[in-house]
Each structure stands twice: as C-alpha cells, then as structure tokens.
Amino acid sequence: MSQTSRPQNDLRGRIYSVVARIPRGRVATYGQIAALAGVPQHARQVGYALYDLPSGGSLPWHRVINAKGQVSPRSEPGWVGFQRELLEAEGVEFQRGRVDLGRYRWEPADSPGV
DNA sequence: TGCTTGACATAAT
DNA sequence: CATTATGCCAAGC
Numbered sequence: 001m002s003q004t005s006r007p008q009n010d011l012r013g014r015i016y017s018v019v020a021r022i023p024r025g026r027v028a029t030y031g032q033i034a035a036l037a038g039v040p041q042h043a044r045q046v047g048y049a050l051y052d053l054p055s056g057g058s059l060p061w062h063r064v065i066n067a068k069g070q071v072s073p074r075s076e077p078g079w080v081g082f083q084r085e086l087l088e089a090e091g092v093e094f095q096r097g098r099v100d101l102g103r104y105r106w107e108p109a110d111s112p113g114v
Numbered sequence: 115t116g117c118t119t120g121a122c123a124t125a126a127t
Numbered sequence: 128c129a130t131t132a133t134g135c136c137a138a139g140c
Contacts, residue, residue, distance in 0.1 A: 011137065030122050040136050046123035050139075064121080072121040078120095 011042060012049035013111050019050070022063040026093040029067045036108055047072060057097035062086040063106075069098040 014037040021036075022028050031042040037046070050061045062083045066072045071083040084094055084111075092104050 034122085039136085041123095043122040043139075044120060044135075045122090047135055049117090052119055053121095061121085066121080067123060068131090071115055083121095102126095 011037065011039060011045050012052065014038065015046050015049040016053075019046075019059055019061060019064055020110075022060055022106050025104070026058075026062050027087065027092060027101070027104045028106040029065060029101070030072075031067060032106070032108075033064060051063055063090075065099060067101075069101045098111050 005021075015033055015065045018033050018036045019028075030046040031040065034040050034042040046064070050059075050064060053059060053061055061085070062071075071080045073080055087099065088094065092099055
C-alpha cells in the first residue's frame with residue numbers, strides 16, 4: 001500500500017525476529033542479522049536494536065556477535081564474559097576468547113547436516 | 115528539522 | 128595483530 005511494505009514495526013522489530021531465529025549452539029554476526037533482516041547495511045542498527053532489548057526478553061541476543069568472532073564489548077567490563085558463558089552453555093566453544101565462525105556461524109536456510 | 119550517537123564492517127596503514 | 132579512517136543509516140533529543 002501507500003505505506004509501502006511495512007515489515008512489522010521498525011527495523012528493530014525485524015532484527016528481533018531474525019535474532020530469535022538463531023538456532024541454539026550457533027552464532028551470527030551483526031552483518032548477518034542485518035542481511036537476513038533485509039538490510040545488510042544496518043549492521044550497526046542491529047547492535048543498537050539489541051541495546052534496546054527489554055530485560056527478561058526471550059531473545060537470544062547472546063548469539064549475536066561481531067565479525068571478529070568475539071562478543072562486542074558493551075559498556076562495562078565483565079559483560080562480555082557473561083555472554084561467553086551463555087554461548088558455552090549452548091555448546092559453543094571459545095578459542096582464545098573468540099568463537100570459530102568457521103564452525104559455529106549460523107547458516108540460514110541451509111546446513112541440513114554438514 | 116537537523117545534529118549527535120552507536121552491541122558494526124571493511125580496507126588501509 | 129592494532130589502530131585509523133570511512134561508510135551506512137535509524138533512533139533520540
């Protein structure tokens with residue numbers, strides 16, 4: 001319609017949906033999330049959207065990391081370690097403080113069982 | 115309405 | 128590998 005394709009709410013609502021689709025034991029990068037949301041240029045907005053995440057939300061934000069395979073330093077130190085625990089609890093292994101994207105990177109619409 | 119900020123990405127140095 | 132610079136664009140004030 002005139003309002004064009006109104007996804008759901010805003011980019012954020014879209015990003016949340018994509019993040020919620022990340023399977024357990026897998027991780028995705030901000031750029032990936034943005035791309036899946038249909039806006040590969042908004043990798044930053046992805047992080048910004050997660051920043052607005054409601055506490056107690058069922059969103060697996062901890063599965064979202066940066067392209068370096070590391071969790072993004074939020075504001076205060078120690079927060080990163082927390083995210084790392086959540087990932088390890090899901091079966092994601094950390095090598096030298098970073099995740100092996102070559103193995104844990106989430107492949108949407110694929111990876112039937114490589 | 116316009117400037118500032120920002121959980122990023124990529125390339126170059 | 129670390130740091131710097133640029134791009135890209137929405138949300139907040």
